[in-house]
Amino acid sequence: MGRPRRKVSGALNRAPALPLAIMLGAVFQSGEAFAQQEASQAAQPLSLADYWSALRDALSAEEIAALSLNLALIAFAVLAAILYVRTKAQFSAYRAKAEARRLAIAARADRAESLLGADEQILISWPGNGADPDIQFNSAAVPDGPRDKGQVLSFETWLSAESAAALEQAVANLREHGKIFDLMISTRGGTPVEITGRTAGARAVIRIRGATGQQRDINELRERHLKQSRELQALQTMLDRVELPVWVRDEHGALTWVSAAFAQAAGAKTRDEALASGAEIAPAATLGEMAKARQAQALFQGRAEIGSDQRKMELTEVPLRTGSAGLGIDGDAASRMKSALEREAAIRAEILDRIDTAVAVFDASQRLTFCNKAYRDLWHFDPAWLIRKPDFDEVLEKLRAEERVPTPPDGMDWREWSASLVDTAGSEVRTSEWDLPNASLSLKLETIPHRDGGSTHLFHNLTESLDLQTRLSAQARVQRQTLESLTEGIAVFGQDGKLKLSNPQFARMWELDRKALKAHPHIDGIIADCRKLHAAQEDWVTLKQSVCGFLDAREPISRVMERNDGMTVALSTVPLSDGATLAVFTDITAAKAAEMALRERNEALEQAAELRGNFVSNVSYHLRDPLQSIIGFAQLLSDRAMTPDPAQQREYAGYILSSSSSLMTIVNDILDLASIQTNVLELDIGAVDVRETIKTATDALKDRIAKHGIDLAVDVAPMAERMEGDARRIRQMVFGLVANAVAFSDEGGKVMVDAFGDGDMIAIRVSDQGPGIPERYKSRVFDSFETHSQRDGNRGPGLGLGLSLAKGFAEKHGGSIELSSEPGEGTTVTVRLPRNQAKPAEAAAASEDAGAGMAATPSHE
The missing domain is CATH 3.30.450.20 (PAS domain)
Incomplete structure (x- = not known):
């Protein structure tokens, strides 16, 4: 008994680790083996209860629990599978039924849409939740109806005012109260439109379509009836207000309508009472004549006394197709009216005769x-x-x-x-x-x-x-031709600031588009286009104020406009009698240039006159002194009675020679200055020994230097000893500068002359310790014949040509001259000259500039 038990126990202990099917197989196999063993031992059959009891005895509690759990899981899985298969079958059947229902609904919707689309109509459906309506639009529904879906709900844009108001009210009642309606209204073009409103559940639906033939005829008859009813009502109201008896009879002569005045004249209280009683206002005889006229379809006119006050009335009855209509006019009033008409006709005739x-x-x-x-x-x-x-x-x-x-x-x-x-x-x-x-x-x-x-x-x-028109046209043509031939730009602006008239010269002068000017642009636009040539804001503001300004007194203006392109334009405006403004633009560029040339010429003449005056005043003095000396000593030598001894004669002759030399120097300086100013001075270019040139110039002044105790210092740098130029003119230049420095130096003063290299130039500098030159004289120090004495008792300034000649000679060499001076600190003049004159073209250009500059450049000594 022990060995089978262990086999079963071992199989069951391993069962949880096996798959469910293998585990169950092992259990049943162990149970069967155990049963066979027991059966062979007992040799008698076992019941199911015995089998289960034996199996329970063979298994432990844990094995029984595991077996129970596995059996429960198997049962649950089988039940779930059965439920799944059953539910899937039910869902497939439900889905097939739903799909069939969906297809049926879609088919019904397609049929409904086809039926709706087949009819030319517009459907509007409002949902019950207040959302936007659904609109099914068909442009052919109403010929002159809405053009698109967006215009459908704007009833006033395609329906007549009365129809739009009626439809809006009906739609409001339908949506709010579910009140259905059927309307026959018309578009703004008169086309009849049939509109019905219904409810479908919570929805409000209206249908709009053009009326059919029969409905259209009925609508036209209804409209015509309403129109005639309104006209008849208006006519009856007017006739009641006229207070004249008016009546209408049928074909049998019976009254069918009377005015309030007729009823009152007939003694009735109301119109209905008069019609019911058949009351008349005319006598029987007159009524008989009226009846005869009606029978003959003829016009009746007669007089009768009507009413209780027996007023005389002019009665008129006109036959109609079905009856007649009559009118009574106060006879006296008619006479008065006739007289008034005759008077008015006479007055009208008198007026027309005039x-x-x-x-x-x-x-x-x-x-x-x-x-x-x-x-x-x-x-x-x-x-x-x-x-x-x-x-x-x-x-x-x-x-x-x-x-x-x-x-x-x-x-x-x-x-x-x-x-x-x-x-x-x-x-x-x-x-x-x-x-x-x-x-x-x-x-x-x-x-x-x-x-x-x-x-x-x-x-x-x-x-x-x-x-007059022909003459005016001819005159306008002449004026137009005159305007077009003017060299001035003409523009006429109206009170509103718009251009009314202009000539071609105006467009050409300001580079404007003539086609654009024909459109009468505003002055602001014209000014904006003109700013490209003349940007001055003040001129345009003045012109605009003259054209558009609200001024009590309109005054003409005159301005000169300097344009960007160099043109000078004179602007003048003239106020016109009709409120417009005439603007005249004149090109005065040539006139301005001529005026400027005349001014410059006048200034040149004035300067020439001033130069002549200075020349005469200076030259006459400096010429007179040497001439007087020459004449005086010559007279002494010629007078035998006063003939001195030979030694004194030689002294006199020396004075004469010295004065002649001074006179010759003055004349040569004047001739040199004239040659420079007329650009005819020619230089004799050669090698120049700067040191020797300065020495020669200063030696000529040694007597004057010694006389006044002047300390002269000369310093020539080795790099400045050689140059190319006109040695005589350079010596003459140095002589003039040194003489000028000596003349304005104090007794015992110092004059410094030095030369040094300055790149391609050689600088010759002359300095003194004199009183200096005030600021107000510096601009004229290089003027010809300009002399200024800075202290009393000076040694007599020269002719005023030293600095002027020095400037001319320096510029003729292609060099320059500059002066620096402060009052009380002396004066320094520096001349810079090229080392060589190897470039004839540049020298010639410099010569021309120098000659031109001498005519207007100052010089001072």
Whole structure:
């Protein structure tokens, strides 16, 4: 018994680690083996209970629990599988049924949409939740209805005002109260429209479609009936307000309608009472005459006394297709009205006789009923003939016989043309031109038709007007040609600031588009286009204020505009009598240049005159001194009585030679200055020994230097000893500068002359310790004949040519000269000259600049 038990126990202990099917197989196999063993031992059959009891005895509690759990899981899985298969079958059946239902609904929707689309209509459906409506739009539903879906709900844009109001009210009642409606209304173009409103659950639905033939006819009849009813009501109301007895009878003579005045005259309280009683206002005799007239379908007119007050009335009854209508007018009032009309006609005739337009009035039978004095004078008709009241054809025939009518237009004969003149069909005024060469007249005929079939003819004499127009056109042409030929730019601006008139020169001067100017632009736009040539804000503001300003006194303005392109334009404005402003733009560039040239020439002449004056005042003094010395000593030598000894004669001769040399120097300086200013001075270029040149120049002044105790220092740097130039002119230049420094130095003062290299230039500098030059004189120190004494008792300034000549010689060499001086600190003059003159072109250019500069560049000594 022990060994099988261990086998079963071991199999069951390993069961949880096996798959469920293997584990169950092992259990049942162990149980069967155990049962077979027990059966062989007992040799008797076992029941299921015994089998289970034996199995329970063979298994432990844990093994029984595991087996129970596995059996429960198997049962749950089998049950879940059965439920899944069953549920899946039910869901498949439900889905098939739902799909069939969906297809049926879709088919019904397609059929409904097809049926709705087949009918030319517009459907509007509002959901019950207040959301936007659904609109099914068909443009063919209403021919002159909404153009698109967005216009459908804007009823006032495609329905008449009355129809739109009615539809909006009906829609509001349908949506709020579920009140259905059927309307027959019309569009703004008069097309009848059938609109129905219904509810579908919570939805409100309206259908809009054009009326069918029968419905359209019914609607037209309804509209016509309503219109006639309104007109009849308005007419009856008006007749009641007139306070005249008015009545309407049927074909049997019975009253069908009377006015309030008729009822009152008949003694009835109301209109209905008068109709019910058949009361009349006319006597029996008059009523009999009226009946006879009705039977004869003739007009009745007569007088009768009506009412309790026996008022005299003018009675008129007019036959109609089905009955008659009558009117009573107060006889006295009619007489007064007739008199008033006659007076008005007389006044109108008197007024028309005073106008220059010829007027003729023809009645419905085309007979002349009135013509004014201008008409009679125009055609020279016999007054007796006019009294006969001729018809229009007679008038035309008479004018035709006198050849005073125009030839009928091409394609019309005389009868057609004359008939067209008296055709009163329609209400439009017709005009025609009458050109009468034989009478030298040009007329315009206006035919005004009357409602009663008559007409009024107005003849306007255009002869003088055409003549004036021709002359005006010719004058305008001349003015236009004149404006177009002017060299000034002309622009006329209106009170509103817009351009009214301009000539081509205005557009050319300011580079404007002529086509744009023809559109009459505003002055602001024109100014904006002109700013590219003249940007000065002040000038344009002044022009705009002159054109558009609200000023009590409109004054002309005058300005000069300097443009960016160098043109000078004179602007002047003239206020015109009609409020416009004339602006004139004149190109004064040439005149301005001529004026400037004249001014410059005048200044040059004034400077020349001043130079002449300075030249005479300076030169005369400096020439007089040496000449007087020469003359004096020459006279002494020529006087035998006073003839000195030979030694004194030699002294006198020395004085004469010295004065002659001074005179020669002055003359040479003047000639050199003139040569420089006229650009005829030529340099003798060669090698120059700067040290020797300075020494020669200063040696010529050693007596003057020694006389005043001047300490002269000369320093020439080795790099500045050689150069190219005109040695004589350089020596003359150094002489003048040193002489000028000595002249303005104090007794015992110091003068320094040094030369040094400065790149490609050699600088020669002359300095003194004199009083210096004040600031106000520095601008004129290089002027010709300019001399300034800075202290009393100076050693007499020279002719005023030293600095001027030095400047001219320096610039002639292609160099420069500069002066620095402060009052009380002396003066330094520095001349810079090129080391060589190897570039003739540059030297020539420098020479020309120097010559030109001498005419207007200052020089001072």
